[in-house]
Amino acid sequence: MGCTQSAAVYPGNRQGDDDDDNIIDDSILTQSNTFSNDDIIAKLLDIKNPINIQVADSQAFNQSLIQQRQQAIDNASYRSTIETWTPNSLQQLSDMIKSFCNGKSIIDQHWIIFYWITFNIEYDTVSYFTKDYKDQSAEGVFQNKKGVCAGYANIYKHLCDQIQLPCEAVVGYSKGYGFEDHEGAPTGTDHAWNVVEIYHHQYLMESTWGAGHLNDKKAFERKLDSYYFLPRPNEMIYHHLPEDKKWQLLETSIDMDEFMQMPKLRPPYFNLNLELINPYNRGHVDLLPDRPYALVLVRVPSDVQLIADLKLNGVKLEGAQRIMFDSKKQIYCCYFAPATTGENKITVYGKRNNSSSDLYDSALELVMNINQMPTNPISFPRTWDTFFDLNLEVAWPKNTNSIKLNNACSHARILIRTPTDVELFGRLKDANQQEIINGNRIYWNKEKDIWVCSFAPDRNGIFEAAILAKKKSDSGNFTSAVSFTIEAKQIPIPNISYPNTWSSFYDLGLKIQAPKNSTNAIWNDDASYTELLIQTPDDVQLSCDIKYNSAAIKHGSLAQFNNDKKLWQLLFAPECTGLHELVVYGKRISDTASATALVKFGLNVTNLQRPMKFPAVFSPFQSKKCQINTPLDGILKNGSVIPISCVIPDAVGVDIKVDSEWLPTEGYTNPNLERQITVGAKEVLIFVKYDQGANYLNIIKYTVE
Structure with missing residues (x-):
């Protein structure tokens, strides 16, 4: 047993095992990608059988009709005038309409009737x-200001009759509210709308749906939808089937079986010029052969974006969809993975890129009936456009959106492949969207050529592990790319946390040896200083600072190399109690540039009995990997006799100067300096030279009190 991700064993994340580089198994990185569907997609795109549903009257939707229709819809004065009307009777309303329509085009007259009805009549839920x-x-509808579809159709026809506009009330079947509740085809008509005649052409009119819709709470939401004012018959047939075929107004009529098989296409589908490629003119979609998911393909114009979701019993399923855009083919590849058996509902939403709103409108609905679950079900992490635009790939965990931590597992690890010009950033949030400070660590593993993203919850519960991305050349902010859900149980106490690191920390190959798994250094109440231990390659040198209120403490830090442990020892001596920052800098020894910040820890000093200062050190103390054993206190007492113990590798000479006098040369045997001295009144200086004939360099300085 161990940490798990979906059904897969999650490797090596127990407390104390935080060296992610050592547990990146090559077998994980070479696992096959579930989404190798290029051949399937190519075959589906190659189908040369376009849907042939044509309007019977090819001249009905001529350019003049289209322009007049839009002008009527856009006429703000019509709306403002109609909204002021308060007729006391149906006859008075008819007279007002007749007067207002005088001299106006037939299309404008229809819009005036359509707008009054949609503005004033509420659906009778x-x-x-x-x-x-x-x-x-x-x-009855006028008096109650309410009606169902038959009432909308009746009042529309009545008002048309009053101004001699030819109009018929039509009954039939619709894929409206509650359609999914039907078992098979409806046994009786369930909807009504109108057919009107304009300039010897016949058109559909749907004022019920134009007035608004019923929401999930069974309440009517009034929202004008002008799409249903003279909609095209070859589009309406996807959700409106007249009982009398002649009112389809199609070149070739559609029967009930075809109607029930057709997808449910909403007005945005047509307004956005979408094309459903798979499933082909069907309202249901099946799992791909030998795959645990279904594939929906939609071709879109270049200025359209899509999103989608999968619902079961009206509840949105998390991790059930992945939406990928192929910019070359202008195709959205929409994958849907069921979580359980039942009738799953797929909804695809769309909007134009230049839309002022962030809202996506429902464009098409499909059904995915699952009678038996696939052998190896999967789920998808949540992804954003950035994930695909920057060509990111999840290398681990595959085929899941959920990471489960249990059995004392301390953190989750996500591996992401990116192009070389992309960098990542991470964020961990709890179920209340509160960010977990120091709860993530994101870095690029140069050896494996992969980004390692570690997330450590601070308690049991549900968390979101979000990964953001941007191009390195982009000066803008990181944007969301992909996120996973973490379900944490039995998180160890204390939980692990991560210090703040910069990319150079990993570029230089550093590893923290102490403190392990913590963003904070350890402080003992009887201590004068604390330490960090960091492992580096041989060609790297470190330095450090301790800061209080963002100001560096002079002589409050010492970076030296522990030659016995082969580790850098970073020492920090605070001046007072409170919160401090410990910053470690580094660079390659051969690099002439200044050292850069690598990692930052916190330090909470709760009690400080004896503050101290470290001796000052100068180049080449760090580059030659020197170490002070004693005295570490940089302030010596006048006249005291003290031992000097230092490690100074590969020097040809080491001498000590007390105040202005040189002491006799003694006590140095490479690499150790061991001797006693008597402290003077001002300072103690240790000098070293590394080449015969070279000048001595001051590398350590003590002051005297």
Whole structure:
């Protein structure tokens, strides 16, 4: 047993095992990609059988009609005038409409009727759900200002009749609210709308759906949808089937079986010029052969974006979809993975890139019936456009959106492949969207050519591990790319956390040896200083600072190399209690540039009995990997006799100067300096030279009190 991700064993993340580089198994990195569907997609795109649903009257939607229709819809004065009307009777309303329509085009007259109805008549939800229909005559609808579809169609026809506009009320079937609840085809008509005649051409009119819709709470939401004002018959047929075929207004009529098989396409589908490639003119989609997911392909214009979701019993399923855009083919590849058996509902939403709104509108709906779950079900992490735009790939964990930590597992690890010009950033949040400070560590493993993203929850619960990305050349902010859900149980106490690191920390190949798994250094109440231990390659040197209130403490830090442990020892001596920052800098010894910040720890000093200062050190103390054993206190007492113990590798000479006098040369045997001295009144200086004939260099300085 161990840490798990979905059904897979999650390797090596127990407390104390935080060296992610040592547990990146090459077998993980070479696992096959589930989404190798290029051949399948190519075959689907190669189908040369376009859907042939044509309007019977090819001249009906001529350019003049299209322009007049849009001008009527956009006429703000029509709307403002109609909204002021308060007729007391249906006859008074008819007179107002007749007067207002005088001299206006037939299309404008229809829009005036359409707009009054959609603005004033509310859908009667009580009648609809109780099946106790009130008076649906034109008079009844006017008086109640409510009606169901029959009432909308009746009042529309009545108002048309009053100004001699040819109009028919049509009954039939629709894929509206509650359509999914039907078992098979409906046994009786369930909807009504209108057919009108304009300039000897026939058109559809749907004022019920134009007025608004029923929401998930069974309440009517009024929202004008002008799409249903003279909609195209070859589009309406996807959700409106007249009982009398002649009112389809199509070149070739559609029967009930075809109607039930067709996908449910909403107005945004047509407004955005989408093309459903797979499934082909069907309202249901199946899992791909030998795959645990279904594939929906939608071709889009270059200025359109899509998103999608999968729902079961009206509940959105997390990790059930992945939406990928192929910019070369202008195709959205939408993958849907069921979580359980049942009738799953797929909804694809769309919007234009230049839209002022962030909202996506429902464009098409499909059904995925799952009678038996696949052998190896999968789920998808949440992804954003950035993930695909920057060509990111999840190398681990594959085929899951969920990481489960249990059995004392302390952290989750996510591996991401990126192009060389991309960098990543991480963020860990709890279920309340509160960020877990120091809860993640993101770095590029040069040896494996992969980004290692570690996330450590600070307690049990549900967390979101988010990975953001951007191009290195981009001066802008990181944007969301991919995220996983972490379910944490039995998190060890204390939990692990990560110090703040910069990319150079990993570029230089550093590893923290102490403190392990903590963003904070350890402080003992009886101590005068604390230490960090860091392992580096041989060609790297380190330095450090301790800061309080963002100001560096003079002589409060000492970076030296422990030659016995082969580790850098970073020492920090605070001046007071409180929160401090410990910053470690580094560079390659051969690099002439200044050292850069590598890692930052916190230090909470709770008690400080004896503050101290370290001796000052100068180049080449760090580059030659020197070490002070004693005295570490940089302030000596006048007249005291003290031992001097230092490690100074490969020197040809080491001498000590007390105040202005040189002491006799003694006590140095490469690499150790061991001797006693008597402290003077001002200072003690240790000098070293590394070449015969070279000058001595001061590398250590003590002051005297």
